Amino acid sequence: MLDTTALESFPSLISHGINVAGEISAPPSFQLPNSNDFDGFVKETIQMVKPAKGTTTLAFIFKEGVMVAADSRASMGGYISSQSVKKIIEINPYMLGTMAGGAADCQFWHRNLGIKCRLHELANKRRISVTGASKLLANILYSYRGMGSSVGTMIAGWDETGPGLYYVDSEGGRLKGNRFSVGSGSPYAYGVLDSGYKYDMSVEEASELARRAIYHATFRDGASGGVASVYYVGPTGRKKLSGDDVGELHYHYNPVTPSTVE
Amino acid sequence: MTKQHANWSPYDNNGGSCVAIAGSDYCVIAADTRMSTGYNILTRDYSKISHLAEKCVMASSGFQADVKALQKVLSARHLTYQHQHNKQMSCPAMAQLLSNTLYYKRFFPYYSFNVLGGLDSEGKGCVFTYDAVGSYERVGYSSQGSGSTLIMPFLDNQLKSPSPLLLPAQDAVTPLSETEAVDLVKTVFASATERDIYTGDKVEIVILNASGIHRDFMDLRKD
Numbered sequence A: 001m002l003d004t005t006a007l008e009s010f011p012s013l014i015s016h017g018i019n020v021a022g023e024i025s026a027p028p029s030f031q032l033p034n035s036n037d038f039d040g041f042v043k044e045t046i047q048m049v050k051p052a053k054g055t056t057t058l059a060f061i062f063k064e065g066v067m068v069a070a071d072s073r074a075s076m077g078g079y080i081s082s083q084s085v086k087k088i089i090e091i092n093p094y095m096l097g098t099m100a101g102g103a104a105d106c107q108f109w110h111r112n113l114g115i116k117c118r119l120h121e122l123a124n125k126r127r128i129s130v131t132g133a134s135k136l137l138a139n140i141l142y143s144y145r146g147m148g149s150s151v152g153t154m155i156a157g158w159d160e161t162g163p164g165l166y167y168v169d170s171e172g173g174r175l176k177g178n179r180f181s182v183g184s185g186s187p188y189a190y191g192v193l194d195s196g197y198k199y200d201m202s203v204e205e206a207s208e209l210a211r212r213a214i215y216h217a218t219f220r221d222g223a224s225g226g227v228a229s230v231y232y233v234g235p236t237g238r239k240k241l242s243g244d245d246v247g248e249l250h251y252h253y254n255p256v257t258p259s260t261v262e
Numbered sequence B: 001m002t003k004q005h006a007n008w009s010p011y012d013n014n015g016g017s018c019v020a021i022a023g024s025d026y027c028v029i030a031a032d033t034r035m036s037t038g039y040n041i042l043t044r045d046y047s048k049i050s051h052l053a054e055k056c057v058m059a060s061s062g063f064q065a066d067v068k069a070l071q072k073v074l075s076a077r078h079l080t081y082q083h084q085h086n087k088q089m090s091c092p093a094m095a096q097l098l099s100n101t102l103y104y105k106r107f108f109p110y111y112s113f114n115v116l117g118g119l120d121s122e123g124k125g126c127v128f129t130y131d132a133v134g135s136y137e138r139v140g141y142s143s144q145g146s147g148s149t150l151i152m153p154f155l156d157n158q159l160k161s162p163s164p165l166l167l168p169a170q171d172a173v174t175p176l177s178e179t180e181a182v183d184l185v186k187t188v189f190a191s192a193t194e195r196d197i198y199t200g201d202k203v204e205i206v207i208l209n210a211s212g213i214h215r216d217f218m219d220l221r222k223d
Helices: A037-048 A103-124 A130-143 A186-196 A203-220 A246-253 B064-084 B093-104 B148-159 B177-197
Strands: A056-060 A065-072 A074-076 A079-080 A088-092 A095-098 A152-159 A161-171 A172-176 A180-183 A229-232 A237-245 B017-022 B028-030 B036-037 B042-043 B049-053 B056-062 B112-119 B125-130 B138-141 B141-145 B200-207 B212-221
Touching: A056 A152, A056 A161, A056 A186, A056 A203, A056 B177, A065 A088, A065 A152, A065 A161, A065 A203, A088 A103, A088 B138, A095 A103, A095 A130, A103 A130, A103 B093, A103 B200, A130 A152, A130 A161, A130 A172, A130 B112, A152 A180, A152 A229, A161 A180, A161 B064, A180 A186, A186 A203, A203 A229, A203 A237, A229 A246, A237 A246, B017 B056, B017 B112, B017 B125, B017 B148, B017 B177, B028 B049, B028 B056, B028 B125, B049 B064, B049 B093, B049 B200, B056 B064, B056 B093, B056 B141, B064 B093, B064 B112, B093 B112, B093 B125, B093 B138, B112 B141, B112 B200, B125 B141, B141 B148, B148 B177, B177 B200, B177 B212
Parallel strands: none
Antiparallel strands: A056 A065, A056 A180, A065 A229, A074 A079, A088 A095, A095 A152, A152 A161, A161 A172, A229 A237, B017 B028, B017 B141, B028 B200, B036 B042, B049 B056, B056 B112, B112 B125, B125 B138, B200 B212
16 A cells, blocks of 8 residues: 555645545545556656666664765766765754665655654654664555665664664665665675774774775765765764765875875 | 557657856846757747746756646645745745655656756855756756756856865855856856757846846857
């Protein structure tokens, strides 16, 4: 059953479901094309529209909390449509979501998730857990499974049980874990992240590891680049730790030593 | 038995380019006025710009039938907002409305590539750039449409400012004056016209600032 809460933007003047003429109105739904070949049509439109994809995001849990990092490049086919995309989305003051896949899909559903989390707080007089928030998102995405949206996200946050990290995607998958990297640059990020990871790291060590992992991914993956942003989520909430242009990071990690001219 | 594929598509591309540049207290939005289909020119005098709210202007290229439908939906929603809140919609609010409107048609998209320009609540220029399904971002300048791949690198060269994602934050407002920005837009369209067959005829330039809205036209090559 499709999740239609995102579509209820037209407040009905009378009770929901009955319109002014007294007839039962149709439930809100995404408009679908009248096509014999829906899958082919969707495939063609996505090809034509070419939503922004290609990215490197990562997140890991360590002793002090959760570290989240991402690049900022959006590509449409071979064209770089933006170098300043916010891929780390602030769902609420203690929860972050990462963006990989279709930019519009991620932006829209994260915004919707933020609304749902706030409604949960108001209805239950307590913050929603990371487990709960990730489940809400996963259920929405599962209901749209197979329709062509592309979302590979990580929900990272701090709740009553401590740090939480879940991977959620548009295939309907939801995984709990300590270390994830998502996107076209993820193999490169995993290489650096896995070899440098220790549970007992300080916040500074962890943020430097995250930053380096993103940098190495942007170096080797053409679809990743721009600015490497690093966020930390701890018991007091989320904080942005760094935002560095990866072009400049390259010379920070590989300083140019003056050589003698022959 | 091979699958029969549709030989009719609901979409067409009418071409054209749009540009928007944000300044410290102004915003320039421009689009050419050529409407084409395939190798034919349908008209040399079609406006791709829509004045959605007092301080908010949208320029869209792509499939103009979808653009017209989108403009109508946004106008209607703005009217409702004015009745309910007794004020005009701000540019950032309209920006999110446009994003949601585009995403509601995620599975049958508006084939419309938009730039939204205007003044924010502090009077500073703001430009929002979109993809066809609603992902959006506030930027200092942007171009969309058939000439965007020709125009964007030039604007990057002239206007590129520090990314808003950098920490410590660096100010990103265009240092250009209003007349310099308008001049830049004219130059950019003249160049795009040379190398993009779908861009030309005339460029319509809209300038939004504290004293209101001003519209200007400049002739471009008609070939």
